[in-house]
Amino acid sequence: MKEQxxxxxxxxxGTDEFREDLDMxxxxxxxxxxxxxxxxxxxxxxxxxISLPPSEMDREDWNTANKIAARVQExxxxx
Amino acid sequence: xxxxxxxxxxxxxGLALIPIVIAQLLGKKLMWYQVLLTIAFLWLTFSGTxxxxxxxxxxxxxxxxxxxxxxxxxxxxxxxSFVFYLIILLSILPLVIVKVHPLFNPGPGPGSIxxxxxxxxxxxxxxxxxxxxxxxxxxxxxxxxxLYFLYFYPTISSGPIDRFRRFVKELKAxxxxxxxxxxxxxxxxxxxQGFLYKFIIGYLIDQYWLHGIxxxxxxxxxFLNVSSSMxxxxxxxxxxxxxxxxxxxxxxxxxxxxxxxxFNKPFLAKNIHDFWQRWHMTLSFWFRDFVFMRLxxxxxxxxxxxxxxxxxxxxYLANMLLMGFWHGLTWYYILYGFYHAMLMIGYxxxxxxxxxxxxxxxxxxxxxxxxxxxxxxxxFISFLIFSGIPNHIIMHCIDPHFPLPNF
Numbered sequence: 001m002k003e004q005x006x007x008x009x010x011x012x013x014g015t016d017e018f019r020e021d022l023d024m025x026x027x028x029x030x031x032x033x034x035x036x037x038x039x040x041x042x043x044x045x046x047x048x049x050i051s052l053p054p055s056e057m058d059r060e061d062w063n064t065a066n067k068i069a070a071r072v073q074e075x076x077x078x079x
Numbered sequence: 080x081x082x083x084x085x086x087x088x089x090x091x092x093g094l095a096l097i098p099i100v101i102a103q104l105l106g107k108k109l110m111w112y113q114v115l116l117t118i119a120f121l122w123l124t125f126s127g128t129x130x131x132x133x134x135x136x137x138x139x140x141x142x143x144x145x146x147x148x149x150x151x152x153x154x155x156x157x158x159x160s161f162v163f164y165l166i167i168l169l170s171i172l173p174l175v176i177v178k179v180h181p182l183f184n185p186g187p188g189p190g191s192i193x194x195x196x197x198x199x200x201x202x203x204x205x206x207x208x209x210x211x212x213x214x215x216x217x218x219x220x221x222x223x224x225x226l227y228f229l230y231f232y233p234t235i236s237s238g239p240i241d242r243f244r245r246f247v248k249e250l251k252a253x254x255x256x257x258x259x260x261x262x263x264x265x266x267x268x269x270x271x272q273g274f275l276y277k278f279i280i281g282y283l284i285d286q287y288w289l290h291g292i293x294x295x296x297x298x299x300x301x302f303l304n305v306s307s308s309m310x311x312x313x314x315x316x317x318x319x320x321x322x323x324x325x326x327x328x329x330x331x332x333x334x335x336x337x338x339x340x341x342f343n344k345p346f347l348a349k350n351i352h353d354f355w356q357r358w359h360m361t362l363s364f365w366f367r368d369f370v371f372m373r374l375x376x377x378x379x380x381x382x383x384x385x386x387x388x389x390x391x392x393x394x395y396l397a398n399m400l401l402m403g404f405w406h407g408l409t410w411y412y413i414l415y416g417f418y419h420a421m422l423m424i425g426y427x428x429x430x431x432x433x434x435x436x437x438x439x440x441x442x443x444x445x446x447x448x449x450x451x452x453x454x455x456x457x458x459f460i461s462f463l464i465f466s467g468i469p470n471h472i473i474m475h476c477i478d479p480h481f482p483l484p485n486f
Contacts, residue, residue: 034367034371034372034375034391035375035387035390035391038372038375038376038379039379039387041376042376042379042380051214051215053210053211053214053215053216054368054372054373054376055207055210055211055214055216055368055369055372056214056216057372
């Protein structure tokens with residue numbers, strides 16, 4: 001699942017820089033911004049059949065590739 | 080009695096807070112006293128006015144709506160979009176009526192009978208809750224917590240805009256003495272900072288600069304006069320509102336609540352994007368989370384456009400225009416919203432241009448200073464629009480008997 005998530009991040013952001021450091025802050029590095037974050041939400045919702053409401057997306061919990069993977073896993077486990 | 084407006088108010092508030100401070104230091108929340116305090120201060124603020132009925136009526140109305148939607152969405156587990164939109168519309172209806180009322184009853188008379196101090200801000204709280212119930216983030220709305228959240232006294236007049244889940248989490252958490260001591264410390268400091276901002280700096284700017292220059296600019300508009308009034312107003316707006324926010328946050332801190340902040344050195348913003356992450360943050364983030372992001376997500380999911388640029392531009396327009404309308408239905412509030420939308424759209428376009436042309440602009444003290452300077456001035460132009468001074472200038476030209484600005 002992690003690989004699938006990272007592939008989606010790569011498609012949405014157009015870069016695979018984050019793979020070098022899965023804990024780099026994607027927003028600070030300009031890899032993600034508000035728009036791409038929403039694209040990411042839409043893709044992740046579709047791929048894993050989960051619900052990701054924008055107001056829940058606390059940047060502190062979603063700003064690295066590892067954190068995103070963890071959040072998706074949590075959501076999947078909830079269902 | 081207006082909140083935070085007279086020394087007498089602060090004395091009473093200070094005395095009233097002492098039991099809560101002592102209780103918290105002893106590890107107790109004293110919820111019954113907090114509720115009593117809220118009722119007492121609401122009474123002090125609203126009694127003797129007709130608006131107290133609007134305040135109570137509004138609370139009853141919103142409780143019915145929110146509890147209904149909780150029953151519908153959680154108990155019945157239904158999620159029809161049309162019910163959601165209907166409930167949202169009902170929730171904002173009192174606010175819309177209050178804002179539209181002056182169009183039908185222009186002039187200095189009393190506003191809509193539905194209006195009361197803080198209606199604009201409380202409405203944000205209920206609308207956000209309805210959206211989060213829809214999203215499944217809020218699964219229960221306990222009545223007592225809901226009412227306390229809605230009527231939470233320190234922030235009732237102008238925010239900061241808090242969020243239900245955050246507030247309830249804090250409400251339920253036990254008192255941790257070290258944390259409270261830290262909060263107490265910060266709270267007291269913030270109240271003093273608020274005093275400095277609102278009653279000293281803001282007051283001086285108004286008394287010795289803004290008040291006079293606004294009148295001069297209205298009667299004898301010139302580039303110099305108008306620019307001066309622009310800076311005076313913008314600085315006054317900041318110190319006055321940031322001061323109020325510090326009071327609200329500081330008092331909440333004393334009661335044990337770590338409320339989110341409203342301002343973070345906004346005049347150091349390097350670009351308009353940065354600015355909206357520093358200025359009236361609780362409002363900005365509310366609009367971002369509950370308007371912009373939802374709208375953009377809907378566009379993408381429903382595939383109304385493939386063009387990301389178009390989607391974000393429309394998103395900015397809708398977001399900022401709504402914010403303009405929320406301030407009031409005057410041409411200058413709406414223009415204020417539109418202008419900020421243009422700034423956001425323009426800034427994105429500038430970023431794309433730099434990327435396309437591969438311009439590598441160095442990041443040093445000088446370029447930072449220039450970006451801050453440009454952003455500062457673009458933002459202050461928006462404050463000038465917002466102040467209504469241009470409106471006064473135009474109206475004064477048309478009719479010299481039109482009332483002068485009275486800041």
